[in-house]
Amino acid sequence: MQKSDSTLDNRAARPRGRPRAFDRARALAAATRLFWAKGYEATSIADLTEAMGIGAPSLYAAFGAKDALYAEALRYYEATYEHLVWGRFRTASTARDAVTAYLLDSAAVLTGGPDDHPLGCMVTLSAVGSEGHAELGEMVRKARAVTLQRLEACLSAAVATGELPASTDVHGQARLIQAIQAGMSILARDGASRDELEAVARRAVAGWGAGF
Amino acid sequence: MQKSDSTLDNRAARPRGRPRAFDRARALAAATRLFWAKGYEATSIADLTEAMGIGAPSLYAAFGAKDALYAEALRYYEATYEHLVWGRFRTASTARDAVTAYLLDSAAVLTGGPDDHPLGCMVTLSAVGSEGHAELGEMVRKARAVTLQRLEACLSAAVATGELPASTDVHGQARLIQAIQAGMSILARDGASRDELEAVARRAVAGWGAGF
DNA sequence: TCTATTTTGTAATGATCGATATGGAAATTG
DNA sequence: CAATTTCCATATCGATCATTACAAAATAGA
Numbered sequence: 001m002q003k004s005d006s007t008l009d010n011r012a013a014r015p016r017g018r019p020r021a022f023d024r025a026r027a028l029a030a031a032t033r034l035f036w037a038k039g040y041e042a043t044s045i046a047d048l049t050e051a052m053g054i055g056a057p058s059l060y061a062a063f064g065a066k067d068a069l070y071a072e073a074l075r076y077y078e079a080t081y082e083h084l085v086w087g088r089f090r091t092a093s094t095a096r097d098a099v100t101a102y103l104l105d106s107a108a109v110l111t112g113g114p115d116d117h118p119l120g121c122m123v124t125l126s127a128v129g130s131e132g133h134a135e136l137g138e139m140v141r142k143a144r145a146v147t148l149q150r151l152e153a154c155l156s157a158a159v160a161t162g163e164l165p166a167s168t169d170v171h172g173q174a175r176l177i178q179a180i181q182a183g184m185s186i187l188a189r190d191g192a193s194r195d196e197l198e199a200v201a202r203r204a205v206a207g208w209g210a211g212f
Numbered sequence: 213m214q215k216s217d218s219t220l221d222n223r224a225a226r227p228r229g230r231p232r233a234f235d236r237a238r239a240l241a242a243a244t245r246l247f248w249a250k251g252y253e254a255t256s257i258a259d260l261t262e263a264m265g266i267g268a269p270s271l272y273a274a275f276g277a278k279d280a281l282y283a284e285a286l287r288y289y290e291a292t293y294e295h296l297v298w299g300r301f302r303t304a305s306t307a308r309d310a311v312t313a314y315l316l317d318s319a320a321v322l323t324g325g326p327d328d329h330p331l332g333c334m335v336t337l338s339a340v341g342s343e344g345h346a347e348l349g350e351m352v353r354k355a356r357a358v359t360l361q362r363l364e365a366c367l368s369a370a371v372a373t374g375e376l377p378a379s380t381d382v383h384g385q386a387r388l389i390q391a392i393q394a395g396m397s398i399l400a401r402d403g404a405s406r407d408e409l410e411a412v413a414r415r416a417v418a419g420w421g422a423g424f
Numbered sequence: 425t426c427t428a429t430t431t432t433g434t435a436a437t438g439a440t441c442g443a444t445a446t447g448g449a450a451a452t453t454g
Numbered sequence: 455c456a457a458t459t460t461c462c463a464t465a466t467c468g469a470t471c472a473t474t475a476c477a478a479a480a481t482a483g484a
Contacts, residue, residue: 004330017459018451025333041253042343045442055462056443066442124398127339131254144402172411179395179412186394187387190356199384200391207419229430231479257472267433269474278472425483432479440471450461 021097024062031063032073032080037118040070040128040136051071067136069147070128074139077122084109086150095158096208099151099177106181110188111197120189124182148178168212236274238263243275244285244292249330252282252340252348279348280339282293286351289334296321300364307370308420309361315413318393322400323409332401336394360390380424392416 021203027099030051036121045066049056110120123144129137158164184197187197219224246255275281300313301390321334335356341349363386370376392409396409 016453018449018461019459021450021461024319038342039253039339041251042339044440046440054330055464057445057463058461060443061460094466112322127251127337130250144398169411169415172408172415175399175408176392176412176415179399180388180391181395183391183393183395184396186356186398187391190353192387196384196387199381203381203384203388207422210419210422212421226482227430227483228428230432230482232431233480256470258470267431268472269433270431272473273431427482427484429482430480433477435474435476437470437474441469442467443469444465444467446465447463448461449461449463453458454456 020058020062022052022054022058027054027059028069028072028076029061029080031069032076032122033118035070035073036122038076038134039126040067041131069131069134071139074122074143076135078143081109081113082118084113089150095154096205097164098154099206099208100201102148102151103177103181103184103204104198106184107194107197107201110184110196111192117189120185124185125189130141142159144182147181148174165212173212177204225278230264232270232274234264234266234270238275239266239271240284240288243281244288244334245330247282247285248289251338252279252345253343256395279345282339282348283351286334286355290355291331293321293325296325301362301366307366307375308417310366311420312413314363315389315393315396315416316410318396319406319409319413322397323404323406326337329402332397333394336397337401359393360386365387377424385424389416 021082030053033050034047034051038047045056045059048069049059053130055061063072071174072073077189085102085105088105089098092098106121112119123140126140128140143183152170155168155170155173159166159168179201184192184200187200188197242265243260246259246263250259256366257268257271259408260278260281261271264271266274266326271281272275275284284288297317300317301310304310304313318333338352341354343356364382367380367382367385371378371380371382392412396412400409
């Protein structure tokens with residue numbers, strides 16, 4: 001994957017010339033925050049170079065193009081924040097606990113989380129793709145589709161174990177949870193507090209079992 | 213308000229010069245659909261003039277500027293589609309019927325409705341304001357806030373009439389309904405069908421009373 | 425018909441967009 | 455040391471952005 005594994009063999013494939021003066025990962029994090037807060041179209045190269053602390057040639061040398069940088073920022077976003085939202089979901093012992101944890105942890109992350117990142121979900125609120133960038137639009141649409149698949153898998157497993165009755169409409173219930181979590185992103189963007197979103201999450205699972 | 217009432221006296225205040233060649237209301241409707249589908253930033257004047265079938269000078273003569281046109285499009289959107297979503301909500305006799313109607317009618321409108329307008333809600337999915345247009349951002353934020361106020365008023369009235377217990381957390385329940393409806397916009401934008409969203413709506417109110 | 429008034433289409437404005445070319449300074453390897 | 459490679463700043467590219475001169479065209483009242 002990588003050209004060199006610096007922790008094991010940083011001598012062999014070390015390039016010849018002047019080393020890169022900026023921290024690529026830190027620059028990518030800055031770009032991610034900017035895309036996250038402003039969206040793809042509204043974020044200009046000038047905005048990016050200023051936030052990343054580098055010049056335009058360095059940006060293009062390191063990331064290729066604006067859409068490639070966005071794609072990488074999206075992967076960085078998922079790699080960095082995915083476990084904060086889905087970690088307890090995966091280790092929960094019941095579907096109800098999993099969904100509860102998913103919504104509660106979403107409430108925390110969407111409103112700022114541990115660091116003070118932008119509000120809302122970068123994937124959920126992204127409107128890229130509606131303006132011509134079809135490939136980027138497909139990326140975020142697929143990322144949004146993963147949510148539904150995970151919820152359906154969780155609920156299907158709960159049906160298999162008997163936690164939920166066999167008559168459960170797995171797809172419909174997953175769609176409802178997906179809608180609630182997506183809606184929480186919009187409320188967070190408009191300034192809803194973490195407490196408010198946690199109340200939404202708890203209220204959403206309070207009716208657990210009513211519609212199965 | 214108007215300079216002339218054309219239905220009663222269309223002879224007196226007829227302007228002097230060359231008459232406008234295009235239908236202003238139809239042009240505004242076209243602009244609204246474009247802003248609705250693509251958002252403010254991604255919609256260019258060239259896009260607008262092409263969709264409206266007019267030249268740029270005509271657009272500026274009739275609407276002033278791009279942000280003024282967007283503001284007018286937003287008012288047109290609300291005036292045209294508001295009653296499709298909130299009509300049965302207002303005339304319902306119980307809060308439960310009102311919320312059910314609100315979510316079911318939202319499902320219909322968000323997925324295309326009677327005409328085949330863009331998917332999702334123009335107000336909910338709008339990201340304008342995060343890129344410098346503060347006044348437009350305030351407009352859409354206020355429009356989103358109206359949803360919460362109406363839901364809270366409905367639930368408060370239901371508490372007063374005894375339909376809901378006095379211990380009801382009106383604000384929290386309104387937030388949940390708001391989140392569900394907002395999330396339905398995002399699902400609709402990604403292609404969820406009307407049937408799917410109606411199922412979400414029905415499932416959302418199936419647990420009615422569990423969290424009060 | 426004549427003139428005043430308003431809209432029209434064409435084309436141009438300056439600004440900014442994403443993306444590159446240039447070029448000298450800096451840093452690492454051999 | 456020399457060679458190499460990347461750095462950054464600046465300047466520039468064509469394209470597109472929102473906006474507007476400009477003059478022809480079309481209608482009203484005279």
